[in-house]
Amino acid sequence: MHHPLLRYIDEVARQGSIRKAAKVMNVASSAVNRQILKAEAEFDTRLFDRLPEGVELTAAGRVVVEHCRRTLYDYRNLRAAIDDIRDLRTGHIQLSTLDSTTFGFLPQVMEDFSNEYPGVSFTVATAGPDETIEAVAKGIAHVGLSFTRDLHPDVRVVAEKPSPFGVIMRPDHPLADRHYVTVEDCVGFPLVRTMDARGKTSIIDQEIDTAVLPLSTIFYTNAHIMAKHAIKAGRGIGIYTKVGFLSDIKSGELRFVPLAERILSEYKIGAIVSAHKNVETSAHLFVNAIERHFRKVDFT
Amino acid sequence: MHHPLLRYIDEVARQGSIRKAAKVMNVASSAVNRQILKAEAEFDTRLFDRLPEGVELTAAGRVVVEHCRRTLYDYRNLRAAIDDIRDLRTGHIQLSTLDSTTFGFLPQVMEDFSNEYPGVSFTVATAGPDETIEAVAKGIAHVGLSFTRDLHPDVRVVAEKPSPFGVIMRPDHPLADRHYVTVEDCVGFPLVRTMDARGKTSIIDQEIDTAVLPLSTIFYTNAHIMAKHAIKAGRGIGIYTKVGFLSDIKSGELRFVPLAERILSEYKIGAIVSAHKNVETSAHLFVNAIERHFRKVDFT
DNA sequence: CGAAGGTGATGCCGAATTGGCATCACTATA
């Protein structure tokens, strides 16, 4: 992909002679000489001083040869990276994710990804938002899927998607026909909550003053499947994002009513990786797959 | 100097379409298409997925376009750097140097440099070795000429030359015909010393236990010209490097006898710059000139 | 469902560039 000039300049600088460099590269010296003369015309300055015994880099020549060498070096790394991508056979991805993503979104991503890269294996740990971020920050997980609002300095977001909170309920619930509801509207109805709501450290607790609006919870769980069942059974309503309920909403079994509170409607879910460690090729490809899927879904 | 493929790939990735990119670049779309197909053959992998509405980067394509963009970005910087070098009209170099270099070596460097870059001006401050290093470390000087044995973490050496210490004396001195002498040999003869020898902080004091070998000094000065005069006048002998005495040695007015002590014969003089700050173009060119002159002289 | 407008890809060919051979002029060395 690169012009032969780069290696001509590199080798002439190395050999100190156009003829010697040409010999090393199995090219006619006139070809090398012409390319160098052309480059000197392009830059309007000499790259080499001509001496009876050969050539010597000028000041301009030094910076040009440095550029050539860096470019060629980067190109060798590029070739290696492409070889890794093309011939990817194995790799292992440690993933830490919100439980909700394991319903619908994540299985689709993994299915598509594994079709293309069947040799890549996974460890998938479900966790709360903070634990997920922590796992990536600590290097326990290569990739995390979590909310991206308050991040750890040791992680960075590489793809994200708006995922506002709303209220999940059965279609026959009194609030089901609203265009939106407030958290205050939920007071008086039993709630299904995530496990961290017990310690009042859930996102809802953090964003809404639940001392003023006491929410009555009849079901805490960290198992998303249990939350679904409880909501479908009419045991309560849940304040969640759509992510884990896409198929239930589409089938009409459940309904998602957006929350009016701006703070809860501005949340995003994202793929996060370490801010400091190089992302391994397989993990890099996987977050690319996440990003492509983000473009295909709608969590609002 | 770079193949048009780099900007073709860049622009196609940006536009998401070969035809749109071709239009932006005022090139036939077939030319762009062929170059991309050729690159895909070279890498043996697709760089773009073909969609009905255009193209989308593949995983391999992402790393290739990143390489192209970095190379083109570096190339723009290269062009700017060459413009600076070629059209250098002004610039100012703050130089801190050992007094001894101002006799012979440094004037020659500056004469050659100023012939090539007449618009560059200088501030030249003479100082001791430690003060010189300190000036560069603190950013007071762009370039320093000093001994490079014990450096400051904030400076780095960009060129150096062996410059062993020896004894400078008149040719009629009793020690003048020796092939080498020891410091102990000097005891009993009056010495001309650098100013820092008064506080016993000179290099000689640091490397030789002068409490055990008491050297009797009759002349301290930080003015190299004064040291020369004193030695030529027979007032004493001096423990110096050759740097400031080259012409006197060549003319036979003075003689340099190497010291046997290895620690003092392994010294080098070098051009130093800040380890952290970018070196301005004019200073960069100047240290190149120093380096070229180092190749032409001999301080051993 | 057909027309219109978009896309990438290809055949063909001229234009431009690259590279090889032979040779020149210059310099250094034996």
Place this chain on the structure above:
DNA sequence: TATAGTGATGCCAATTCGGCATCACCTTCG
């Protein structure tokens, strides 16, 4: 003075690039 090195140039064939015209496919709109 002859020899052997260097960079540079004339000439020309080989190769690559780019433009034009066209094809096949897909999406959108009336």
